[in-house]
Amino acid sequence: MSAPAPISAAESPPGASSGDPLHDSLLMRALRREPVERTPVWLMRQAGRYLPEYAAVRRGHAFEEFCKRPDLSAQVTLDAQAILGVDAAILFADLPTILEPLGFSLTYDPGPVIGNPARTVAAVDAVREVEDTSALGFVYETVRAVRAQLPANIPLLGFGGAPFTLASYAIEGGSSRHYEHTKRLMYGDPDRWHAFLSKIGRAVAVHLRRQLAEGCQAVQIFDSWAGALSPDDYRRFVLPHTKALVEAVRPHGPVINFLTGNPALLPALAECGADCVGLDWRVHLADGWATVGHDVAVQGNLDPTALYAPFPELKRQTAAVLDAAGGRPGHIFNLGHGLLPTHDADAVKGLVKLVADLSAR
Numbered sequence: 581m582s583a584p585a586p587i588s589a590a591e592s593p594p595g596a597s598s599g600d601p602l603h604d605s606l607l608m609r610a611l612r613r614e615p616v617e618r619t620p621v622w623l624m625r626q627a628g629r630y631l632p633e634y635a636a637v638r639r640g641h642a643f644e645e646f647c648k649r650p651d652l653s654a655q656v657t658l659d660a661q662a663i664l665g666v667d668a669a670i671l672f673a674d675l676p677t678i679l680e681p682l683g684f685s686l687t688y689d690p691g692p693v694i695g696n697p698a699r700t701v702a703a704v705d706a707v708r709e710v711e712d713t714s715a716l717g718f719v720y721e722t723v724r725a726v727r728a729q730l731p732a733n734i735p736l737l738g739f740g741g742a743p744f745t746l747a748s749y750a751i752e753g754g755s756s757r758h759y760e761h762t763k764r765l766m767y768g769d770p771d772r773w774h775a776f777l778s779k780i781g782r783a784v785a786v787h788l789r790r791q792l793a794e795g796c797q798a799v800q801i802f803d804s805w806a807g808a809l810s811p812d813d814y815r816r817f818v819l820p821h822t823k824a825l826v827e828a829v830r831p832h833g834p835v836i837n838f839l840t841g842n843p844a845l846l847p848a849l850a851e852c853g854a855d856c857v858g859l860d861w862r863v864h865l866a867d868g869w870a871t872v873g874h875d876v877a878v879q880g881n882l883d884p885t886a887l888y889a890p891f892p893e894l895k896r897q898t899a900a901v902l903d904a905a906g907g908r909p910g911h912i913f914n915l916g917h918g919l920l921p922t923h924d925a926d927a928v929k930g931l932v933k934l935v936a937d938l939s940a941r
């Protein structure tokens with residue numbers, strides 16, 4: 581890429597200017613746990629249906645088509661960052677898209693639907709090993725277009741699904757309540773399960789490294805459904821694969837590892853070795869940070885439904901999250917999960933301003 585080579589943390593003392601606006605941005609400094617003048621903030625699903633500007637660009641396109649149009653995907657990515665004034669853009673793409681090169685058919689109704697879920701031994705074994713994700717060239721084209729147009733001091737985050745979340749989509753065929761088929765494979769045929777998850781993990785690693793090479797400054801792994809697992813099951817069946825994914829990507833750029841729904845998994849999540857752990861709102865941020873260790877950054881963790889509250893209550897809860905971080909370097913403000921279609925865009929803008937005002941040091 582054309583960006584100047586970043587000066588490594590080892591060469592410059594914490595907080596010193598490297599002259600590279602991306603390296604010196606609030607978010608990248610927070611990822612390195614360097615001091616910042618205010619807490620950086622971005623919001624999961626910031627480019628989404630609550631935003632009238634998103635709805636306007638999205639209108640007239642099937643979601644499948646929309647995701648494969650780099651011009652439209654780049655526009656909604658850039659719009660969300662500019663409208664909210666957040667400290668990072670997140671690539672507009674979707675999490676199950678990587679399943680297509682693995683051999684799955686993907687449509688939306690309105691959530692993702694896999695037409696050929698892997699429910700038999702033959703179907704699991706038939707999943708392709710993906711060494712080259714060029715089939716997802718539309719994603720990389722979006723990355724290049726966004727990076728070319730984003731302000732020089734605003735990092736672009738790429739993302740991918742974690743092996744468990746992707747496997748559960750591939751096996752259940754869509755979202756699920758009890759992950760019945762997924763767990764049948766996991767418990768009933770552990771060798772096949774491990775082979776399947778490592779195949780998915782290797783594909784995601786290629787995809788994330790490519791996003792970093794094409795212009796993303798950091799990536800986030802979403803394990804949106806792993807909260808359905810007990811700590812023992814997470815350790816046995818999932819941790820080795822997410823850890824391998826983090827290890828494969830980290831030499832190429834910082835990794836945020838986010839899991840939702842089960843704070844009991846945080847000690848195991850920390851063992852995956854990411855630069856930053858995304859905390860869901862069901863844990864007090866101070867407890868979550870102590871659990872994952874102060875040698876990593878944390879991101880989070882306002883309850884998204886606080887955005888439905890009257891402003892004084894939203895302010896109280898936002899201040900509580902910032903207080904729980906205690907001004908310790910390495911906190912990135914976010915929600916504990918994504919924005920919802922029924923959120924009010926003005927309330928979301930108000931939250932971003934609130935974080936800036938309340939965290940100014």
Ligand SMILES: Cc1c2[nH]c(c1CCC(=O)O)Cc1[nH]c(c(CCC(=O)O)c1C)Cc1[nH]c(c(CCC(=O)O)c1C)Cc1[nH]c(c(C)c1CCC(=O)O)C2
Pocket residue numbers: 623624625626627628629638643670671672673674675676690691692739802804840918
């Ligand atoms: C589980 C998951 C998915 N997709 C994603 C996850 C992980 C995050 C999480 O845990 O919430 C990740 C995702 N999906 C989307 C983004 C874009 C970037 C951003 O955060 O702004 C990101 C990061 C766009 C999208 N992906 C989707 C939308 C809405 C589709 C539309 O415009 O109609 C957007 C903006 C579709 C989608 N795709 C998925 C779901 C559950 C849905 C919503 C279905 C529904 O409830 O209608 C799968």
